[in-house]
Amino acid sequence: MTNPKQRQRVAFQGERGAFSEEAVVGLFDEVELVPKSSFESLFTSIEDGAADYIVAPVENTLAGTVHRCYELLIGSGLKVVGESIVPIRHNLIGCKDASLDSILSAESHPVALAQCLKFLAAHAQIRGVAADDTAASVRRVLESGDRTRAAIGSARAAEIYGGKILKPGIEDHHENYTRFFLLSQEAYVGGDADKISLVMMLPHRPGSLYHALEPFARRGIELFKIESYPIEGKPWEYRFYLDLQNSADSDKMEIALTELNERATEVRILGCYVSARKR
Amino acid sequence: MTNPKQRQRVAFQGERGAFSEEAVVGLFDEVELVPKSSFESLFTSIEDGAADYIVAPVENTLAGTVHRCYELLIGSGLKVVGESIVPIRHNLIGCKDASLDSILSAESHPVALAQCLKFLAAHAQIRGVAADDTAASVRRVLESGDRTRAAIGSARAAEIYGGKILKPGIEDHHENYTRFFLLSQEAYVGGDADKISLVMMLPHRPGSLYHALEPFARRGIELFKIESYPIEGKPWEYRFYLDLQNSADSDKMEIALTELNERATEVRILGCYVSARKR
Numbered sequence: 100m101t102n103p104k105q106r107q108r109v110a111f112q113g114e115r116g117a118f119s120e121e122a123v124v125g126l127f128d129e130v131e132l133v134p135k136s137s138f139e140s141l142f143t144s145i146e147d148g149a150a151d152y153i154v155a156p157v158e159n160t161l162a163g164t165v166h167r168c169y170e171l172l173i174g175s176g177l178k179v180v181g182e183s184i185v186p187i188r189h190n191l192i193g194c195k196d197a198s199l200d201s202i203l204s205a206e207s208h209p210v211a212l213a214q215c216l217k218f219l220a221a222h223a224q225i226r227g228v229a230a231d232d233t234a235a236s237v238r239r240v241l242e243s244g245d246r247t248r249a250a251i252g253s254a255r256a257a258e259i260y261g262g263k264i265l266k267p268g269i270e271d272h273h274e275n276y277t278r279f280f281l282l283s284q285e286a287y288v289g290g291d292a293d294k295i296s297l298v299m300m301l302p303h304r305p306g307s308l309y310h311a312l313e314p315f316a317r318r319g320i321e322l323f324k325i326e327s328y329p330i331e332g333k334p335w336e337y338r339f340y341l342d343l344q345n346s347a348d349s350d351k352m353e354i355a356l357t358e359l360n361e362r363a364t365e366v367r368i369l370g371c372y373v374s375a376r377k378r
Numbered sequence: 379m380t381n382p383k384q385r386q387r388v389a390f391q392g393e394r395g396a397f398s399e400e401a402v403v404g405l406f407d408e409v410e411l412v413p414k415s416s417f418e419s420l421f422t423s424i425e426d427g428a429a430d431y432i433v434a435p436v437e438n439t440l441a442g443t444v445h446r447c448y449e450l451l452i453g454s455g456l457k458v459v460g461e462s463i464v465p466i467r468h469n470l471i472g473c474k475d476a477s478l479d480s481i482l483s484a485e486s487h488p489v490a491l492a493q494c495l496k497f498l499a500a501h502a503q504i505r506g507v508a509a510d511d512t513a514a515s516v517r518r519v520l521e522s523g524d525r526t527r528a529a530i531g532s533a534r535a536a537e538i539y540g541g542k543i544l545k546p547g548i549e550d551h552h553e554n555y556t557r558f559f560l561l562s563q564e565a566y567v568g569g570d571a572d573k574i575s576l577v578m579m580l581p582h583r584p585g586s587l588y589h590a591l592e593p594f595a596r597r598g599i600e601l602f603k604i605e606s607y608p609i610e611g612k613p614w615e616y617r618f619y620l621d622l623q624n625s626a627d628s629d630k631m632e633i634a635l636t637e638l639n640e641r642a643t644e645v646r647i648l649g650c651y652v653s654a655r656k657r
Contacts, residue, residue, distance in 0.1 A: 139495070163607065166442045167492070209488055209510060213446075216418070229508045231488060305623075306595035308604065309588065316585035324616070325587065326605045328442065337603070344584075 108133050110150035112141045116234035116256025122183040122279040123154045142171040145284055153177065153282040159187070160276045161214060164326055169298070169340060172282065172369065179296050179370030181281035189215050189251050189270040192237050192262040197246040199265045204228050206236040207251035215251055218269040225249070237262055278375070292371035294323070295345040295352070300330075300338050300365040307362070308339070314358035318351055320344050345371050387412050389429035391420045395513035395535025401462040401558040402433045421450040424563055432456065432561040438466070439555045440493060443605055448577070448619060451561065451648065458575050458649025460560035468494050468530050468549040471516050471541040476525040478544045483507050485515040486530035494530055497548040504528070516541055557654070571650035573602070574624040574631070579609075579617050579644040586641070587618070593637035597630055599623050624650050 109126075110133040111119035123130055133150045135141040144150040155168045172179075189211055193202055204226045205212070205219065212219070212227040219227050230236045236250035241260045249265060250256075257264050280296075301307040315322065321344035327337035346352045360366050388405075389412040390398035402409060412429045414420040423429040434447045451458075468490055472481055483505045484491070484498065491498070491506040498506050509515045515529035520539045528544060529535075536543050559575075580586040594601060600623035606616035625631045639645050 137495075161445070163445045164442055166440070209508065212510075216416075227510075229488070229510045231491075231506070231508045305598045305600040308601055309591040309595035312588040312591070316588035319584045321584040322587055324606050325618075327603050339604075 106131060107151045108149070109152045109154055110135050110141055110144035111154045112136075112138055112156075113232055114234040114238060116237060116253055116259045118185055118187055118233070118253055118277060119154055119156060119279065120234075121185045121253065121255055122156075122277075125183050125185065126154065126181060126281055138167050138171055142175050142177075145177065145282075146175075151283070152180075154183070154279050155282060156277050157280050158278040158324075160274060161272060164328075164340070166328060168280070169328070172280070173298060173367065175282075177282040177284060178286040179280045179372055180283045180285070180287040181372045182294070182375045183279045183281065184375040185277050185279065187214070187270065187275040187277055188254065188268050190254055190257060190264045191218070191249050191266040191269055192240065192252055192257045193249040193265045194241060194244055194246050195261070195263050197249065197263060197265060201246045202249045202265065203247040205249045205251050206230045206240060208233050208236070211251045214271055214275060215269045217271045218266070234259075280370075281372070282370075286370060287372050289373070290347075291373055292345050293347075294342060294374040295371045296340070296342050296369040298338055298340055298367045298369060299359065299363045301363050311339075311359055311362045314355040314362075315343060318346070318355055320346060320352070320355060385410060386430045387428070388431045388433055389414050389420055389423040390433045391415075391417050391435075392511055393513040393517060395516060395532055395538045397464055397466055397512070397532055397556060398433055398435060398558065399513075400464045400532065400534055401435075401556075404462050404464065405433065405460060405560055417446050417450055421454050421456075424456065424561075425454075430562070431459075433462070433558050434561060435556050436559050437557040437603075439553060440551060443607075443619070445607060447559070448607070451559070452577060452646065454561075456561040456563060457565040458559045458651055459562045459564075459566040460651045461573070461654045462558045462560065463654040464556050464558065466493070466549065466554040466556055467533065467547050469533055469536060469543045470497070470528050470545040470548055471519065471531055471536045472528040472544045473520060473523055473525050474540070474542050476528065476542060476544060480525045481528040481544065482526040484528045484530050485509045485519060487512050487515070490530045493550055493554060494548045496550045497545070513538075559649075560651070561649075565649060566651050568652065569626075570652055571624050572626075573621060573653040574650045575619070575621050575648040577617055577619055577646045577648060578638065578642045580642050590618075590638060590641050593634040593641075594622060597625070597634055599625060599631070599634060 106129040108131045109123045156165045206228040209229045233252040234256045237252040237256040238260045240248045240250040241262050324342040326340045385408040387410045388402045435444045485507040488508045512531040513535045516531040516535040517539045519527045519529040520541050603621040605619045
């Protein structure tokens with residue numbers, strides 16, 4: 100990773116004010132924000148010369164794994180060089196002259212609406228309206244100047260577009276975090292990388308996963324995440340996503356990975372990096 | 379499970395024409411359909427006396443696991459008594475006098491829109507519009523009578539609401555399947571149950587998953603699915619969802635489960651059932 104103090108161009112998916120933007124500013128002191136409309140255009144932004152880094156969501160404590168980003172990451176050949184964990188706080192955002200009582204609709208992405216069901220149920224006059232993007236919902240509501248319309252989005256979006264937070268923290272579950280990968284064309288080379296992410300495919304027979312985990316279990320290497328995921332175009336065949344503790348003793352990890360390679364059909368190291376907790 | 383030939387009341391989430399409805403009619407010859415607006419109201423529908431069975435989505439080959447349904451299933455105490463695998467075919471559906479050239483917008487759930495990106499990119503005049511439900515989008519477009527509006531939904535929805543399929547099979551990936559659980563208050567008691575689903579929590583230490591899988595690996599019991607999932611309210615602590623081969627030798631499975639119980643913090647059997655492939 101180049102010096103994060105330097106001004107880097109960092110791409111994220113969504114409009115200005117998206118939760119991804121919070122991940123970016125948490126990772127870099129000085130940054131040129133490069134908003135991208137889709138995950139597809141996000142993942143080509145380094146190749147296109149538009150960005151130096153990409154920040155992409157991979158997991159949410161309530162909604163689970165963002166499989167599309169894993170798919171695109173595997174296809175891109177980019178390396179994971181960092182991670183960031185962002186608390187997701189949903190706010191009801193309206194125009195400057197709006198009040199909670201004046202609001203008749205709340206626009207947002209359906210996933211955000213689904214995370215605010217208790218608030219919506221307790222305020223029956225407010226109808227949840229599905230939209231494509233949280234930050235874009237905030238922008239559109241404020242552009243409309245309509246004091247009956249609100250959007251559900253981040254405090255950052257309210258600030259950027261000049262909205263008023265009518266009710267902060269309306270999410271049902273406050274323990275709502277999204278984990279993001281920081282991606283680069285070059286692997287992270289620092290000796291302090293304490294986490295490693297990989298993807299593997301296993302022979303289709305009983306015990307193959309048990310057998311594949313043995314090299315790590317035997318060496319006391321901790322497993323942080325595992326997930327079997329259907330392989331596109333091959334229903335009910337699976338690949339596995341794993342996050343493991345990266346040993347300070349790099350030989351130990353190297354030997355474990357060599358043993359895994361002998362037991363798996365395919366292993367792909369996504370990257371070694373400093374975990375968000377240590378950052 | 380009571381006789382599926384008998385007319386049962388079966389609840390599903392969504393409006394008439396939802397993909398869940400296809401799962402229901404695939405499982406029962408005679409059925410009284412009970413549509414429910416939310417997963418929350420779906421999961422209380424047996425308790426409320428509105429339904430005899432519940433059909434709920436748990437996994438999609440492209441979008442991954444439907445965590446909310448697992449959460450509600452665990453909370454409900456209901457038993458998995460069957461499964462169904464439904465191919466997801468998205469169709470562009472318009473009014474009777476519409477044609478592909480007349481369409482300016484395509485309304486659907488964002489997940490459906492995201493699965494038809496190639497079609498939308500190839501038809502730049504058609505704007506994707508986010509809505510709360512696929513079948514409801516079809517119904518609303520047809521109610522509007524507007525020949526510039528289309529919805530993306532199932533062939534069944536087109537038939538129910540009297541729509542015209544302007545373009546069938548517009549999904550990017552044709553290998554798109556959703557897996558549904560059939561749920562009941564009573565466990566399945568047939569001797570032909572070849573699959574078992576369970577949830578487990580493990581001690582937080584290296585090798586605990588490896589150790590937990592050993593009783594199954596040693597007995598040649600096949601693992602069909604595994605997923606670590608963050609526990610709500612405990613960020614980055616995980617529970618594990620597992621689908622395993624249910625042995626015809628019920629003693630073998632029983633001993634393996636007893637051994638698992640000794641190694642896990644908590645094990646919860648969701649149900650034994652006949653897999654969709656064998657049905």
